[in-house]
Amino acid sequence: MLDAIDAAILRELQNDARISNKELATRVNVAASTCLERVRALQRRGVLAGFHADADPAALGRPLQAYIAVRVRPHNRDVVEPFIRFVLDLPETIALSHIAGADDFLVHVAVRDAAHLQRLLLDGFTSRREVAHLETQLIFSHIRKWDVGPM
Amino acid sequence: MLDAIDAAILRELQNDARISNKELATRVNVAASTCLERVRALQRRGVLAGFHADADPAALGRPLQAYIAVRVRPHNRDVVEPFIRFVLDLPETIALSHIAGADDFLVHVAVRDAAHLQRLLLDGFTSRREVAHLETQLIFSHIRKWDVGPM
DNA sequence: ACAGGTTCCGAATACTCTTCGGGGTATGGC
DNA sequence: GCCATACCCCGAAGAGTATTCGGAACCTGT
Known part of the structure; x- marks a missing residue:
């Protein structure tokens, strides 16, 4: 359902949703273009439901x-x-x-x-x-x- | 404590933390450079505590x-x-x-x-x-x- | 009015995003 | 085995964005 690369992408984006795609690609060891497509696929599948700033009440x-x-x-x-x-x-x-x-x-x-x-x-x-x-x-x-x- | 522009930035980033700085600047009606500095100030002040991808369990x-x-x-x-x-x-x-x-x-x-x-x-x-x-x-x-x- | 401080802006450079064609590789049929 | 299909990945390059920085505008208190 979710391979190691997807899992790593998820982990990194949950940790910091505002890193650049290039940085993300480096961290998960794929090309930037591949990484971008993976992220979009995760969004399409509904695994990544959104990206939100966390404000301190x-x-x-x-x-x-x-x-x-x-x-x-x-x-x-x-x-x-x-x-x-x-x-x-x-x-x-x-x-x-x-x-x-x-x-x-x-x-x-x-x-x-x-x-x-x-x-x-x-x-x-x-x-x-x-x-x-x-x-x-x-x-x-x-x-x-x-x-x-x-x- | 937080002026109208900061509030708008907060609102937009809470809604979508992955929009580009340029897009954010357009939405809150300031120059991109100003917007970038405002976001960094909000992070420095601890108002913006982080940016997180929201995964659907x-x-x-x-x-x-x-x-x-x-x-x-x-x-x-x-x-x-x-x-x-x-x-x-x-x-x-x-x-x-x-x-x-x-x-x-x-x-x-x-x-x-x-x-x-x-x-x-x-x-x-x-x-x-x-x-x-x-x-x-x-x-x-x-x-x-x-x-x-x-x- | 002016000094000091702050905030904002725009231009320019460095960097990133995004698309797209092409090349690997796994799978299944024959 | 061999091909066809599907899939995933990659790098190059143009389009677009981030970031820095010098200077202008604007307060604020004297």
Whole structure:
């Protein structure tokens, strides 16, 4: 499915998506033209879904992160879809997971401080009729591994 | 802290980290040389923490994702630090959060299937002495917002 | 008004991207 | 074995981009 060269390309681009194609080609030991075609093939296949700058929320004035577990009632399409749109439109939202279990959603947010979080919870979430239950957990530290390797 | 041009640069690079500097300059309406210097300043300041390719776990043979909430006992430095290293070394791990609340860690994993998840839980986690409690939640869908804006 | 500092720009050179034709090499049919 | 097919890789070269640097414009406080 993915040979050694593709895997190496993936690894390098996950580590630094902004290296030049020539540099990438050198690191994975193929010609630049070959490398370029490989990268495009990976994109076409959907293995490489995109390239994103990673901004530090703390440096942008949001040093506090939290998970908000939400129960949405009734849990049907007409309620869930607007809720998802609402959450994704919040500037505080970093990620949203739809999960199986006692809670229905896990929202990862970055905020200025505790007061900001409180305001977000009270004005943003509990004021919505479909939100049946909230549980908030502060995040001390969040480490994201960028190197998702092939199996 | 961050003027309109920096914010625009951030937005564009979060959306596509691999656009050329010239294209970026065009989009944010400055000269290419200015744009280059701005990007470097944002990196120097730590606002732009890195550039990463986003690989699709499903396309790499790990279509199933889950959160594993872990309680670690005793919750002291000598136990916690090796545990963090262990989790980050697992190929299944995508992200790890150290949190405040009933649970101590939330581990985001991507696996092949339910059997793989079961094996990971039994052989990887519950077999470790410091793991006092586990709670696993399947993830139906996970949406990450890339545009963390300034305040 | 002016000195000091900062930010921006455009020109020019060095470097990189991208295309394309051609040459290897593996595979399968006969 | 031998050919046809498909695939992948490579290097050359024109088009395009990155990067540096000197100087102009613009604040800001005195």
